[in-house]
Amino acid sequence: MRGESFFAAHPYGLVGMIGAAYMSLEAPVPVTELDREVARLRAGDPDALAALLSRYQNRLFRYLLRIVRDRTTAEDLFQQTWLRLAENIRRYDPRRNFEAWLFSVAHNLAIDHLRRIKPSSLEETSPEGLPLHGEIPTRGPDALDRALEQERAGLVIAALDEQPALYRELLCLRFEEEMKLDEIAAVLDVPLSTVKTRLRRGLDRMKESLIRRAPPQTFREGGSRS
Amino acid sequence: MNDHEQIRELLPLAAADALDEREQRRVEQHLRECGSCRSDLEGFTRMAAALRRIPTPQPPALLLERTRHAAERVLLEQAERKWDHRVLAFLLLFSWTVTLAAWPVVKFISGDVFEWMGFAQSKMWLWLAGYTVAGWLAAGVAAVVLGVRQRALRRLA
Amino acid sequence: MSRFSKEMSIISRAAWVIALLAYLCCVTLIWFGPMRHEAEEFSKWPDVGKLAFTLLIPAFLFVYVLLIGYVNADARRRKMRYVMWTLLAIFVPNAIGIILYFLLRDPLPGPCPNCGKETPGNYTFCPHCGTSLAPTCPNCGKSVGRDWVNCAYCGTRLKAGAGAPAAV
Numbered sequence: 001m002r003g004e005s006f007f008a009a010h011p012y013g014l015v016g017m018i019g020a021a022y023m024s025l026e027a028p029v030p031v032t033e034l035d036r037e038v039a040r041l042r043a044g045d046p047d048a049l050a051a052l053l054s055r056y057q058n059r060l061f062r063y064l065l066r067i068v069r070d071r072t073t074a075e076d077l078f079q080q081t082w083l084r085l086a087e088n089i090r091r092y093d094p095r096r097n098f099e100a101w102l103f104s105v106a107h108n109l110a111i112d113h114l115r116r117i118k119p120s121s122l123e124e125t126s127p128e129g130l131p132l133h134g135e136i137p138t139r140g141p142d143a144l145d146r147a148l149e150q151e152r153a154g155l156v157i158a159a160l161d162e163q164p165a166l167y168r169e170l171l172c173l174r175f176e177e178e179m180k181l182d183e184i185a186a187v188l189d190v191p192l193s194t195v196k197t198r199l200r201r202g203l204d205r206m207k208e209s210l211i212r213r214a215p216p217q218t219f220r221e222g223g224s225r226s
Numbered sequence: 227m228n229d230h231e232q233i234r235e236l237l238p239l240a241a242a243d244a245l246d247e248r249e250q251r252r253v254e255q256h257l258r259e260c261g262s263c264r265s266d267l268e269g270f271t272r273m274a275a276a277l278r279r280i281p282t283p284q285p286p287a288l289l290l291e292r293t294r295h296a297a298e299r300v301l302l303e304q305a306e307r308k309w310d311h312r313v314l315a316f317l318l319l320f321s322w323t324v325t326l327a328a329w330p331v332v333k334f335i336s337g338d339v340f341e342w343m344g345f346a347q348s349k350m351w352l353w354l355a356g357y358t359v360a361g362w363l364a365a366g367v368a369a370v371v372l373g374v375r376q377r378a379l380r381r382l383a
Numbered sequence: 384m385s386r387f388s389k390e391m392s393i394i395s396r397a398a399w400v401i402a403l404l405a406y407l408c409c410v411t412l413i414w415f416g417p418m419r420h421e422a423e424e425f426s427k428w429p430d431v432g433k434l435a436f437t438l439l440i441p442a443f444l445f446v447y448v449l450l451i452g453y454v455n456a457d458a459r460r461r462k463m464r465y466v467m468w469t470l471l472a473i474f475v476p477n478a479i480g481i482i483l484y485f486l487l488r489d490p491l492p493g494p495c496p497n498c499g500k501e502t503p504g505n506y507t508f509c510p511h512c513g514t515s516l517a518p519t520c521p522n523c524g525k526s527v528g529r530d531w532v533n534c535a536y537c538g539t540r541l542k543a544g545a546g547a548p549a550a551v
Binding site: 044045046049050053054057058059061062065075078079082083085086087089090144145148156157160171174175176178181196199200203204206207210 | 235236238239241242244269270272273274276277278280282283284285286289290292293294296297298300301302304305308
């Protein structure tokens with residue numbers, strides 16, 4: 001106990017104990033395995049932390065990597081997210097969705113990071129040299145199909161990486177995490193309508209990016225689809 | 227057609243299963259009649275499926291170890307602090323009780339024990355008064371020590 | 384509280400013995416003193432009250448001695464100057480010495496995450512292998528807070544993840 005005020009700690013201890021008792025009365029009864037782990041984490045159990053870490057390690061890392069696109073930064077943010085989680089676990093309201101909270105902590109850290117290094121990279125700015133919206137160069141009617149067939153060549157990933165950060169993270173939450181729209185709204189702290197608008201715009205842009213990257217129409221594969 | 231444009235806007239959301247019931251019905255009704263929208267929707271649906279199939283990057287094992295240790299240390303620090311507060315609360319209570327109870331207790335006991343041990347009454351009260359003054363002095367010194375340490379800590383780290 | 388019993392277990396047996404002796408001494412003194420001689424204050428009390436008084440008041444002394452024993456053992460395991468702290472705990476009145484100890488004590492020594500040797504808790508770098516044990520500024524080397532964005536001493540911007548001690 002460094003530097004604690006001599007007389008201030010006594011009422012604090014009393015209030016703290018009353019507060020803890022109150023909070024334990026308010027918490028919902030744990031139902032799923034996840035609920036149990038979260039409850040144990042709230043009590044300060046380090047094993048619960050390890051369990052939650054292994055449960056979410058891949059998903060959280062993938063999400064952060066989508067946003068910042070750089071492995072080293074994603075690793076640092078990953079560590080920071082969990083530290084922030086451990087520090088604030090006492091302030092976590094158990095009635096909230098834990099996953100939404102976890103991802104929103106990661107979201108805030110990642111967006112803060114991007115804002116610090118390049119504030120313009122977040123939103124509507126298009127990568128240099130490419131049209132913003134509405135001009136789809138003519139590549140033939142099958143362009144999108146051809147692009148999608150090249151999945152293995154990583155066209156989809158490349159097109160995804162080309163989108164601004166806010167769209168990237170939304171597409172990741174919807175399709176890789178398969179989160180419901182209201183969960184996404186909670187993670188990003190925006191209204192549901194914004195989520196839908198951004199989702200629509202994100203998919204439109206993905207389509208344009210894929211068409212632009214589509215291999216030129218040279219020959220048709222056998223067994224073409226229409 | 228205005229309606230057609232509106233439906234085209236909804237198609238990406240349809241592929242993402244992001245429509246509410248009313249919108250879903252409107253889209254389905256329109257799709258029965260409009261072939262171009264059907265193929266557009268199919269394109270979006272395939273794109274959505276491709277997005278779901280992107281391979282998941284794996285975090286390095288070293289990162290997991292490091293993170294786990296760091297986060298566990300945070301939890302342990304918090305537990306330490308909570309414990310420290312409880313101990314401090316108890317000690318304050320103890321200290322105040324001892325301070326406040328010293329006089330009445332000594333008054334109760336003094337009548338006899340000290341006669342029995344040969345102490346003069348007045349001298350005993352003097353000793354107790356001295357003890358109380360020493361107590362308050364000690365509190366003052368403690369406050370000063372703490373203040374000095376706080377300042378030193380703040381300057382170093 | 385298992386934490387409580389864990390902490391209690393470090394008190395040396397000698398301290399327990401002294402505490403018990405002091406308690407018994409005090410009880411005896413009170414019992415054969417004012418109680419026996421029926422001092423006027425006590426004559427009005429019921430018997431239960433007198434017994435409670437005799438047993439309860441020396442309990443404070445018992446707790447006091449145990450606390451001193453705890454300070455002694457705890458200061459020793461934290462590699463502090465335990466003789467000085469024990470004396471402070473004994474002689475500074477009203478348990479203020481004990482309170483001072485709890486406020487000023489060093490963190491527990493723990494193993495270095497890299498080389499495993501025990502190091503005192505408030506070290507920033509391991510003296511054996513040099514790994515950083517606490518977050519530090521990459522420029523001036525001072526200890527920084529976990530979620531700082533800039534170093535408070537030299538102003539360098541800290542990258543994300545400066546908030547955790549780096550593995551070497």
